[in-house]
Amino acid sequence: QVQLVQSGAEVKKPGASLKVSCKASGYTFTTYDIHWVRQATGQGPEWMGWMNPKSGNTGYARKFQGRVTFTRDTSITTAYMELSSLRSEDTAVYYCTRGQGFLGSLDHWGQGTLVTVYS
Amino acid sequence: QTVLTQPPSVSGAPGQRVTISCTGSSSNIGAGYDVHWYQQLPGTAPKLLISATSNRPSGVPDRFSGSKSGTSASLAITGLQADDEADYYCQSYDDRLSGSRVFGTGTKVTVL
Numbered sequence A: 001q002v003q004l005v006q007s008g009a010e011v012k013k014p015g016a017s018l019k020v021s022c023k024a025s026g027y028t029f030t031t032y033d034i035h036w037v038r039q040a041t042g043q044g045p046e047w048m049g050w051m052n053p054k055s056g057n058t059g060y061a062r063k064f065q066g067r068v069t070f071t072r073d074t075s076i077t078t079a080y081m082e083l084s085s086l087r088s089e090d091t092a093v094y095y096c097t098r099g100q101g102f103l104g105s106l107d108h109w110g111q112g113t114l115v116t117v118y119s
Numbered sequence B: 001q002t003v004l005t006q007p008p009s010v011s012g013a014p015g016q017r018v019t020i021s022c023t024g025s026s027s028n029i030g031a032g033y034d035v036h037w038y039q040q041l042p043g044t045a046p047k048l049l050i051s052a053t054s055n056r057p058s059g060v061p062d063r064f065s066g067s068k069s070g071t072s073a074s075l076a077i078t079g080l081q082a083d084d085e086a087d088y089y090c091q092s093y094d095d096r097l098s099g100s101r102v103f104g105t106g107t108k109v110t111v112l
Helices: none
Strands: A003-006 A010-012 A018-025 A033-039 A046-051 A058-060 A068-073 A078-083 A092-099 A106-109 A113-117 B009-012 B018-023 B036-040 B047-050 B064-069 B072-077 B086-094 B100-103 B107-111
Touching (some): A003 A092, A003 A106, A018 A113, A033 A106, A078 A092
Parallel strands (some): A010 A113, B009 B107
Antiparallel strands (some): A003 A018, A018 A078, A033 A046, A046 A058, A092 A113, B036 B047, B036 B086
16 A cells, blocks of 8 residues: 655754655655645645656745755655755644646645754 | 635534535636645544545545536535544645645534
8 A cells, every 4th residue: 555654753943954754655656746745733734845756856835945855765765855944933744745647636645744943 | 825715614413414615716726727625634644535626536435525616616525424523625736826736724624
C-alpha cells in the first residue's frame, strides 16, 4: 500500500532553518509529484508547492518563494522540504502528499510533522 | 487571502442529509478547474474524499457525493453518521496566483 512516512517533530528558534523528510513506499516514486502542505492549529491547509521526483522540477507558492526548497533522493525514495528564516508564524503541521497528475487531487498524505518555532 | 469560501459549520441529525458549499470565482472553479474534497478527522491528516468534482476514491462510501456549477461546488453527505463528524475542505487551482493550488476555509460537520 502507498505510504508516506515523515520525520519527527521539530522545535526551532526564530531565524533557524528546517528540513523535513518524507519517505515514500508502495508505488513508483518517480511517477507522481510530491506536494507539501502546512496547517497551523485551527486553520485550514495551506499549499506550499510541488516537486516532480523524476526531473527534480519544482514550483513554489508565491508566499514561500525564496524561503523554501524541495529536493529528493530517488535512491531512497525520499523527498525533502527545507524552510529557512523561520518565524513564529511558521509553527504548523507540515504534510507531504502525493499528487495525482497535473492539477489532480492529493490522494495520499504523510502523517504530518509538527514544527514549533519559538524563542 | 481567502479564495475558496465555505460555511464555518453545518450540522444534522443521524440519517439526515447535509451539504457543504465551496464558493470560488472565475479564476478557479469558474474557470473549469477540478474541485477536490478532503475529510479531516481530529488529530489526523486530511484524507481524499472526492476527486475531480464528483469521483469517489476506492473505499469512500457512496453517501458522499460532489457537484459543481458555475463558480461554486458542493459536497453532500446523505445518511449522516456519527463518524462523519469532521472538518471538510474543498481544494482547486487558481490561475491568478501563479499556478497555486488553493484550499477552502473549511467546514466543521457536527452530528447532533
